[in-house]
Amino acid sequence: MTDIHLGPDRATEAEAAAIDAVVGASLGPAVLTPSERLVVGGTTRRNERRHLLLPALHALQHTAGWISPGGLNHICDTLQVPPAEAYGVATFYDLFRVDDPGHDRDVLHVCVDPACRIAGAADVIAAARAEGRPVQESPCLGQCERPVACFVQGRGRPDHTPADGDPPLVPQAGDPTLRLLRRVGVVDPTSLEAYIGSGGYRALTRAFTLGTEGVIAELEASKLMGRGGAAFPTGTKWRAVANAPGSPKHIVVNADESEPGTFKDRILLENDPFALIEAVTIAGFATGAARGWIYLRGEYPLVAERLTGALAQARAAGFLGERIARSSFNFDIELRRGAGAYICGEETALFNSLEGFRGEPRQKPPFPVTNGLFDRPTVINNPETLANVLGILLDGAATYAAIGTEGSTGTKLFCLSGRVARPGLYEVPFGATLGDLVDLAGGVTGSGRLRAVLLGGAAGSFVGPEGLSVPLTFEGARAAGVSLGSGVVMVFDDSVDMADVVHRIADFFRHESCGQCVPCRVGTTRQHELLAAPDGPPAGLLEEIDRAMKDASICGLGHTAATAVRSALALGLIGGQP
Amino acid sequence: MSETPVTITVDGQPVQVPAGSTVLDACTAAGVDTPTICYAPNLTPVNVCRVCVVELEGSRTLVPSCSRRAEAGMAVQTDSERVRHSRKMVLEFLGSAVELDQAPQLDPWMARYGADPGRYGPAPATMDEPLRVQDDLYIRDYDRCVLCYKCVEACGDDAQHTFAIAVAGRGFGARIRTEFDTALPESACVYCGNCVAVCPTNALQFKTEFDLRQAANWRPEEHSVTRTVCSYCGVGCNLELHVQDERIVKVTSPSDHEVTNGHLCIKGRFGWAYVHGGADSDQT
Ligand SMILES: Cc1cc2nc3c(=O)[nH]c(=O)nc-3n(C[C@H](O)[C@H](O)[C@H](O)COP(=O)(O)O)c2cc1C
Ligand code: SF4
Ligand code: SF4
């Protein structure tokens, strides 16, 4: 590689020590070996340590409070990454700043997305600013069930959220019919012993008995569909990776959960971290993968703590590492934190982010099953998808497939927020209607009169009261022209200023577009601007923008960036010119 | 890669192209003019501008012809209503956000697709960047930048391997930057000018051109172009000397030249001042 040109700035001792602790120390069992070269494009991709860029930037931001020029030079020197590229990566993420904050205090991130907006986010921000606290407005923080959501980015101290100590808002907790949430609030999430005592690691034993082909056949027969939003059949994905040439193969957990209104993965992982680890291990066994990676959104400090502890306990007990559970199977899992970018939940953007590049989605094809992380065959799944695998193996595919409907098997997690009496995470068999869920959550509050539900998240759509009868199945949603997305049910009564909510959703997409492709980079900006047009938004032009974003954008963000806005216009939630 | 040529259908006409060709190659072979902005034959396709999209039978979305490999049996439409609409919107979006008056190659496409960049209200957000004149060799006017990534590729993996510039920021705020926006002379830039050569909109301009434009004396239609071989070393790079009023005003290299692929080094690109003698002969 050509020599790296570094400017004159040098890291402080504290900055250098923090960075070295991450990139210099033992790199952990799951990290790439030097022989694994990342040949995708040219030189930059051949740098086998580049994937440590994001952890190194985290360490610098945490210690210095910003990505200082000296600190960045130290990272670039150590990892042999050109500074312009590292700067380009750092400026991609909301949790990194490249200007000196001029203080050494923690930063309070306050959510301004709809559930928190209608619960008084503006007042919380004003109060914190009045106290002189450094405040950063944030998109949805994944705590919509307990608005107004906050996240404290620590300066030299661990990150935390003020609500970390609160019990999980899972109103059905303890109900014996629960499948995915059965341990939540019941079993100690910090103890491997407790996990095993509650049936943990029996599914892995069953997987070893079934063999790789048997596990994949069970998954296919279960008709499990991905819960990350795209509803892709999981068995098909695993088989494709198992059959794909090339090694090592990877299992990636997409725990970047940033779809506004979504908090299911956070509650699941805070309260049942071992279940994820067991399921990832099974995925590794079934597909012949050597490594697992959990890409966790940066604003989930409690999940990071629980998973870190759980990984260490699993490793110590022989459930990770060499010859797992005395089998001949070797596998380990590495935890990586995102840094504030919704787009990194898009699977190929996630790979780029993990590899130390800007979180820009890749053009597909090729698909992750053949060209995923480090250009190798990769299974990428949502944590909820993986949680289902355990029950499928334990009960058998037939029992599992009998739950729910013909086209949507099993149970589904729904994130209830907004104006409902009991916001929180709910698990129901597929087939319940939207109205059933709103009732389960205690009905509409505020004025008590339902105005609209945001179904599926910001990338989903608004439905009016007439939509309460829609069955929440993949096929039912499709027939109604909506999407379940990530299971968001955000409820608005008729006292809410819907124009403000819709405007904010447009702002969200403008802020979260990666900026790579023209239709989305400019389209999301124009959509947001036009919503503020003095005579109301021009519906015709918004439709033209939508069509171009849907047809010509690279990824799902652009494809869905206008869906909620246009559904709001169609429902009359906001006025508009034709 | 298989050696068998591939046959695909472009607007109903079968076209045969060599294996490994793109859909764009097939369109060109079929005699169809396809607009492109971020594509260049001497750079890896980044497929970001999306002006080259075509409708591929069986695909939910349109596909970028510049990067999509032609596969046997594909059928594409290049002038359907969907294609025309997306191309129009891409051109309109760029026209509404970026200064394009020195990118005349876009004008016929704007006209063909009926792009009207003026319909986004009185004050749509624009690039809104200061002019960067930091040395005597080239200037950067990012008000004209369409973020095609070409300069980044030319500076990095595809030619120079210097990585002095990259895309920074996100979304509409994305910009081409050195680290911390460091001035070019303090950055890793080696002044090969390969970024300038690939920029489609004159956001990157040789200082000679910039100065002549400032003086309202840039007359490209009168330029004579002389092809020669660079005399600095033995590699044999072909140079194209663009001459106005008997002075060299710009040096390029043909992108299909087997030695350079269109890319040069500082000596070939800027080392011609000695030709004119005088005070500026030691400027490199
Ligand atoms: C903009 C965008 C954001 C996404 N965010 C997430 C996410 O946070 N979590 C997730 O599991 N999937 C997310 N996805 C979907 C993933 O690309 C992918 O389909 C999913 O992780 C596959 O897992 P599954 O098959 O288990 O659903 C997102 C997609 C897009 C386009
Ligand atoms: S659609 Fe948007 S988010 Fe996706 S690649 Fe294009 S600019 Fe990036
Ligand atoms: S400066 Fe020119 S080459 Fe570089 S991204 Fe902008 S338009 Fe493209």
Ligand code: FES
């Ligand atoms: S945390 Fe505020 S909307 Fe999700």
Ligand code: FES
């Ligand atoms: S020319 Fe194909 S996407 Fe830009």
